[in-house]
Amino acid sequence: MSADAADSAGNPSSATAGTPATTVTTATTPRQVRRRRSTNAPKPPVLQQAAKTLSPKQIVGFVLGLVLFLVPFIVDVPGLAEPGERMLAIFLLAIVFWVLEPIPLTATAVLVILLEVLLVSKGAIVDPTGGDAALADTVLPAADYFAALANPVIILFLGGFMIAHGAEKYGMDRNLASVMLKPFPSNARMTLLGLMLITALLSMFMSNTATTATMFAVVIPILKSLPAGKARAGVALAIPLAANVGGIGTPVGTPPNAIAIGVLQEHGISISFTQWMALAVPYMLVVLAFAWVLLCLTFIPKDARIEIDMESRWNTALDAKVFYAVAGLTILLWVSEPLHGVSSNIVGFFPVVALLALQVMKGKDIQALDWPVLWLVSGGIALGTGVGATGLDAWLVGSVDWTSLGGLAIVATLGLIGFGLANVISHSAAANLLVPLAVSLAVSLDNVNPLLVAVVVAIACSVGMSMPISTPPNAIAYATGEIKIGQMAFIGMVVGGVATALLVFAAPPLWAALGLVG
CATH class of the missing domain: 1.20.58 (Methane Monooxygenase Hydroxylase; Chain G, domain 1)
Structure with missing residues (x-):
């Protein structure tokens, strides 16, 4: 029960505010009054909340995670120095906790950052190098791990969230849906195919994160038109699948592609934009088709239909027009990154600044963003930083x-x-x-x-x-x-x-x- 509900339950005047009062007079003794007060008095809030209990899976995850975390501290891992052993402990704990969820995913993410600071950074509670100067390069400053919370990917993510939230606030999501889905019939499976093709195409030339954030502005009204359950999950899963797979298609579609091209160039091996597409696009289309079939068979009934109001009703208020302009310019800059060379991460900060400065979005809009998801991504980034810095990656390979x-x-x-x-x-x-x-x-x-x-x-x-x-x-x-x-x-x-x-x-x-x- 919420605090407001509890207050209403225990306060007749607040529960009946705005309604005519009815007074009933009865004869009562002092003892009856005390008994009635005792019976009707609200219990302390702490007693009204059911105690949270862990499921068997969570208990297993908690115990297994802690055991695996302790193993590298007890058993000497051959070929792995002390910083790597400590990072291995954190790595194993993170995997188990993220898979079995004994604590929330976001809690595990920030726990990873804290453990890295305490165990493998220059600010560690016990020096991970043991005074060995040869291991100095494996220990990063604590600031490098905290920096994951403001990593450029997080800034890009923040810009995407701002656009997605603004699209819902100003009704752009429904209008985008009406424009982009007109060529596709109301059959749910064909609509799903349309969404995946559009997402994959955009993701070939712009950040898959930005593509996903943009496409969810289209998908939210579609989700609301479906009954709760598998169909909604299938549509929601289709967007990240298509974005991740679509990004494979071009060198600029996703960072791993650019990383591979850069490393090859360092070794004197070059690969052109079109050569990469020749390698990746046919493969991408096959995987995308398989993902669509699997989603349809698993989540979307054959006769399911998605009925969407296809009439566009654009908000003509000044704030809405400013938002449309900022969002459109941001997406254009994301799509044209190969032309102007400005990182999509830097572009992602533009809508945050512009929308707040122009007062199109305000403080309450910032509060409405899903900050736990940003922290969740930060934990993954910090884990990768630690694995690379401590030499755990080299040991694994x-x-x-x-x-x-x-x-x-x-x-x-x-x-x-x-x-x-x-x-x-x-x-x-x-x-x-x-x-x-x-x-x-x-x-x-x-x-x-x-x-x-x-x-x-x-x-x-x-x-x-x-x-x-x-x-x-x-x-x-x-x-x-x-x-x-x-x-x-x-x-x-x-x-x-x-x-x-x-x-x-x-x-x-x-x-x-x-x-x-x-």
Whole structure:
């Protein structure tokens, strides 16, 4: 019961405010008055709240997470220095807590940052280097871990949230839906296909996070037109799936692509914009088609229909017009990033400043944004920072005897590592950790093509999308409240697993046959 409700229940004058009062006079004794007061008096608020209990899954998660956290402190991990062992403890705890949720996802995210500051930073409670100067480079200042809370991706995310919230406030979401969905029939499955195609196309040329934030302005009224349950979850899941998969298509679609191209250039290997598209777009379309079929079979009944009022009713107030202009300019700058060279993260801060300065959005609009989701993404970024700084990434990759594996086995192993890691930390962090190591490894071996390895690992990092912390588009979708963790994990693992299998077993022979890779 809320505080207001409790007050009304215990205060007859507030409960009947605004209604005629009826007075009944009865004879009562002092003892009856005391008994009546005792019976009707509200209980202290703490007694009215049911105690929160952990489910069996949460209890298992809490115990397992703590046990795995302690193991690297008790058992000496071969080949891993003290900072790496401490980071391994945090890494294992984060994985278990994010999967089994003994505490909220956001709580785990900020716990990761705190543990990194306390255990593996220069401000650690006990020096992780043990005085060994050779390990000094593995220990970052505490500020580097706190910086995850203001990472450029978070700023981009904030701008996307501002646009999405403003679109709902000024009715732009319904009007966008009416314009973009006119070519598609009211059949729910075909409408879903339209949404996924539009999302994937936008995500090829602009940030998948920005695409997701923009598209959810279209999807919110569609969700409201559907009955609560599987159908809503299916539509909500379609947007991050399409955004993540669509970003694979071009070098500018998602950071892992750009990271791969940059690392290849450092090794004297170049890949053009069109060559990347030739490699990625056919693969992207196949994965997108599979994801659409899976969503339809799992969540969308064959006869389901989505009825949307297709009439546009644009808000003509001055504030609304200013918002439309700022939102349109922001999206245009995101889409044209390859032309002007201004980072989408920097562009993402423009609507925040412009809308507040022009008083189109106010303090209460800032409060309405989903800040816990921003913290959730920050935790994934901080985890990736720690894994890279402490050498845990090199230990994970170096734990395999690559010389005993064939070329296909090496590509498959690196792809699986990328897919697995990208499910628990951000795609950009996973690519930053793995692509340089994978390309260096490929260059050192005779039977592996570095270009092939870079493309496979980068794309594998983009299809790791089974958790809200896997990628910002997932976090945005989870913030709608329409998706359960189990649903996201199932769809993400099936689509990502099939996509990874195609990537490591089917795509390389086809690319080689077409002369796209040597």
